[in-house]
Amino acid sequence: DAMVIQNPRYQVTQFGKPVTLSCSQTLNHNVMYWYQQKSSQAPKLLFHYYDKDFNNEADTPDNFQSRRPNTSFCFLDIRSPGLGDAAMYLCATSRGGANYGYTFGSGTRLTVV
Amino acid sequence: DQQVKQNSPSLSVQEGRISILNCDYTNSMFDYFLWYKKYPAEGPTFLISISSIKDKNEDGRFTVFLNKSAKHLSLHIVPSQPGDSAVYFCAASREGYKLSFGAGTTVTVRA
Incomplete structure (x- = not known):
């Protein structure tokens, strides 16, 4: 089945230690998104790739980076995780138009210890 | 700045009755609205959508209503079933493809 797969499901990292979250898709969608969702809050868009074009939201901290080496994969890198970065990170894809x-x-549920 | 708001964090309804979920938005540029459903430990899944040129869209037990003048939309589930117990997110589209989400409403359907 065509799908979007995030690895790992649960990630524990140490304060300040770089961590990478992974997302892959078999849908061949050209747009990939990363959202951060904290408990009982709305998912917040961090950035997205439209094909190879990277689009950062204005209020996304510099601590968050992303890579999309090909159509199928997209990575979220947190350079120096803080306690406030503990959250659920959601990857999503779409075919250009919402x-x-x-x-x-x-x-991926990220815990920072 | 939260542009999509779901002011009811939870809703409890008896099986067979109607569930009504509400959503308000502030950005008049939104032109497409969607509802997503989320079970624990799973990602949200698309449920139903409506374009700003319509005021109603129906799909089986699910109907979404849009009131543009009030910047308000609602989701009706009739009749409610135990499998409908989940978190429901309202979302709105701007610039053609990016979605802004509400904080979600947890629906519990009682037997």
Whole structure:
């Protein structure tokens, strides 16, 4: 089945230690998104790739970076995680227009200790 | 600045009755609205959507209503079933493809 897969499902990292979250898709969608969701809050868009074009949200901290080496994979790098970065990170894909809706992965729950 | 708001964090409804979930938005540039459903330990899944040129869209037990003048949309689930117990997110589209989400409403359907 075509899908969006996020690895790992749960990630524990130490304060200040770089961590990378992974997302892959078999849908061949050209847009990939990373959202951060903290408990009982709305998912917050961090950035997205439209094909190879990277688009950062204005309020996304510099601590967060992303890479998209090919259509299928997208990575979220947190250079120096702080306690406030503990959250669920959701990857989503779409076919350019939101009229098609997003397909989400199951998310990665990040814990910072 | 939260542009999509779901002011009811939770809703409890009896099986067979109607569930009504509400959503308000502030950005008049939004032109497409969606509802997502999320079970624990899973990612959100698309449920139903509506374009700003319509005021109603129906898909089986699910109907979404849009009131543009009030910047308000609602999701009706009739009849509610136990499998509908989940978190429901309202989302709105701007610039054609980026979605802004509400904080979600947790629906519990009682037997």
